[in-house]
Amino acid sequence: MWFRRALRLADNPAPLSAISDAGDGTVVLLFVLDPSLWRPAGPSKPAYLPASLEEQGAGATRWSTDAPIEWSRRPAHSSARVASSLVLATVIRLCGWPRPLRPSSSPRCGNNQSMIVTKQAAFVVNPAKCTGIEAIKTAASITPGWTTPLYFETTVDDPGAGAAREALDAGVDLVVICGGDGTVTACLGALAGADVPVGIVACGTGNLLARNLGIPLDAAAALDVAFGGRDRPIDIGMLDDEPFAVMAGIGLDAAMLDDTNDTLKSRVGWAAYVLAALRHLRDPRFRVELHPSDGASVTRRTVGVLIGNVGHLQGNLPLMPDAEPDDGLLDVLVMAPHGWIGWLRLAVAVLAGRREGPTFERLRVRELDIVADRPVACERDGEVVGSRSQMHVGVAALAVTLRCPRS
Numbered sequence: 001m002w003f004r005r006a007l008r009l010a011d012n013p014a015p016l017s018a019i020s021d022a023g024d025g026t027v028v029l030l031f032v033l034d035p036s037l038w039r040p041a042g043p044s045k046p047a048y049l050p051a052s053l054e055e056q057g058a059g060a061t062r063w064s065t066d067a068p069i070e071w072s073r074r075p076a077h078s079s080a081r082v083a084s085s086l087v088l089a090t091v092i093r094l095c096g097w098p099r100p101l102r103p104s105s106s107p108r109c110g111n112n113q114s115m116i117v118t119k120q121a122a123f124v125v126n127p128a129k130c131t132g133i134e135a136i137k138t139a140a141s142i143t144p145g146w147t148t149p150l151y152f153e154t155t156v157d158d159p160g161a162g163a164a165r166e167a168l169d170a171g172v173d174l175v176v177i178c179g180g181d182g183t184v185t186a187c188l189g190a191l192a193g194a195d196v197p198v199g200i201v202a203c204g205t206g207n208l209l210a211r212n213l214g215i216p217l218d219a220a221a222a223l224d225v226a227f228g229g230r231d232r233p234i235d236i237g238m239l240d241d242e243p244f245a246v247m248a249g250i251g252l253d254a255a256m257l258d259d260t261n262d263t264l265k266s267r268v269g270w271a272a273y274v275l276a277a278l279r280h281l282r283d284p285r286f287r288v289e290l291h292p293s294d295g296a297s298v299t300r301r302t303v304g305v306l307i308g309n310v311g312h313l314q315g316n317l318p319l320m321p322d323a324e325p326d327d328g329l330l331d332v333l334v335m336a337p338h339g340w341i342g343w344l345r346l347a348v349a350v351l352a353g354r355r356e357g358p359t360f361e362r363l364r365v366r367e368l369d370i371v372a373d374r375p376v377a378c379e380r381d382g383e384v385v386g387s388r389s390q391m392h393v394g395v396a397a398l399a400v401t402l403r404c405p406r407s
Contacts (some may be wrong), residue, residue, distance in 0.1 A: 047370025113372030119174065121199075121227070122150040122167035124160055124187050126179030129203040135176065136201060136219055143227050154179065160186030168194055174403075176226050180204020181246055185381040189243030192236050192399040195332040199403040205265055206273075206382055208246045212310035212325065214405050232405045233398040234325040236382075237309045240391055244309065244380040245325075247392060249286075250370065252335065254377035258384045270314045281343055286372050290334070293367035300361065305370060306333040307393050317334045318353040322364070332363040367394040 139208075140149050150170055152163035160179065164187040167175045175337055176199040177187045184200060191198055201222045202210035213232070216222050239248045247253075256277040258311065265272040283303060290305075291297045308331045311323030323331040337346045337359040349357040355360070375387035 001356045013324065014180040022054075027392070052077040052101060053388055057312040076183065111291065114212045118147045119145060120147050120149060120170075120172050121174040121176055122152065122170060122172040123156065123176045123178060124152050124163045124167060124183070126154045126183040126203065129180050129183065130178045130201070131203075132219060133178065136223065139220060139223055140176075140227075143223075146227065149176075154186075154285070155182055156293060159183060163188035164185070168196065172196065174199060174226065176223075181206050181208055181381045182383045184209055185243055185245050185383075188236060188245050188400050192243065192396060194400075197231050197290060197401045198402050199223075199229070201226065204382075205270055206246075208313065208381075209310065211314070211316075212246070212312050213402060215402075216405075225405050226403050228405040228406075230258070231401045232326065232404040233401045235309055235328060236399040237307065237330055238394045238396060239307075239380045239385075240388075240393075241309060241379060243396075246310055246381045247306055248378075249304060249306040250285065250372065250376045250378045250388065250391065251302065252277070252280055252283065253304055253306060254379035254384055255283060257379050258377055281340075285336075286374055286376055288334075288373070289371040290332070290363070291369040291371070292363060292365040294365065295363070298361075300334050300336060302334050302336050304335050307368070308333070311393070316349065319350055320362070321353045322362075324399060328364060329364050330368070330393060330395050332365060334363070336360065365393075367392070 021216070024298060052281065123136070123140065127133070130136070137149075139153070147330065150172060151166065152166050154160045154163055160177070160183045164177075166174060168191065174192060174197055175187070177184050178201040179187075180202070181204055183204070184202075198223070200210050200213075200215050201219050202215065202217050203219075207217060210222070213234075215225055234245070237244045237248060256273060259279060260272050261277040264275070285301045285303055287299065287301050288305060289297060289299050306319070308320040308323045310325050311320030311331060313316060313319050320331040320333055335346060337343045342359045345357065348361040369393045370393070372389045375389045378385050378391060379389045
């Protein structure tokens with residue numbers, strides 16, 4: 001194509017300004033090889049030289065470039081020189097020169113051409129929760145700009161921390177967690193402090209972290225956020241050096257989780273938690289001492305203490321309306337209702353988003369020591385972790401970066 005254009009220009013002379021419009025360096029190469037292929041009409045002055053000072057008239061002080069040039073073809077006896085120049089140009093062209101004068105869409109042309117950067121993601125998958133993982137793999141494998149992702153599965157012995165560390169060791173650019181709040185928490189504990197963003201495809205029952213951050217519960221939409229959302233650093237709570245991203249607590253909530261029927265939960269979802277909670281509303285109270293790091297200690301009789309990194313439950317229920325996942329603080333709710341009337345008042349206050357009431361008390365802390373008068377069931381992010389009479393909670397500020405929706 002390039003040499004056909006050169007031959008066409010040889011048969012149809014054009015001014016020098018048309019050479020650059022040809023879009024190819026071949027013609028310029030021919031001029032360099034044999035400038036005598038072209039000459040201006042009339043005198044034998046070279047076409048690229050301006051008129052002399054004498055021709056411009058007296059008093060001229062500079063060269064003039066305004067003199068028009070008329071072009072004529074060389075006589076036929078120069079055809080051999082044209083052929084020899086074309087042969088030499090062909091050899092040089094096959095060696096990769098000259099480059100086109102115009103910018104090209106080819107990635108080989110020019111240093112300013114943007115190059116395609118390929119990244120890699122790693123998926124940490126809880127196979128017991130994510131039944132549609134094959135569809136997720138297919139969608140992730142065709143994401144533009146990303147190569148085939150890596151996959152690591154959780155096990156009973158490793159709920160996610162080990163798999164997350166393997167993903168970090170692989171040097172990936174993104175870790176996507178597919179599972180419930182328990183899987184997410186285990187992974188985030190291992191990813192805390194790492195300079196790698198984390199996406200979430202919620203596959204659990206509560207999915208409270210995803211709900212509080214506005215991450216879609218639909219897998220396809222969640223993948224869009226994971227690969228194209230904005231980065232948001234969030235805090236990680238610590239319960240006796242064990243991480244939690246949503247909530248931890250002792251008393252009622254832990255007893256409720258421990259008593260929830262897994263078969264019923266798989267059928268009716270989070271409503272199974274409500275049914276389990278109703279069975280524990282009349283559990284005996286226990287005495288608890290609260291020792292915040294930056295406030296006065298208090299002693300209360302309670303049915304449960306909740307510590308939240310985020311504050312909303314299913315249905316956008318504002319259990320802790322002031323809780324923010326990136327403020328460096330933990331919100332504490334001490335529940336102390338008396339009888340059925342007390343529980344009704346507590347429920348109304350929570351639904352209305354009230355911050356004060358006779359049946360509950362709120363605190364905001366950076367660190368808190370809790371001492372109970374007897375061992376009480378304890379949980380973190382939906383996982384019961386045994387019974388304890390003492391526990392320490394704290395916060396690791398902005399410890400992990402999550403991919404969240406842009407709006």
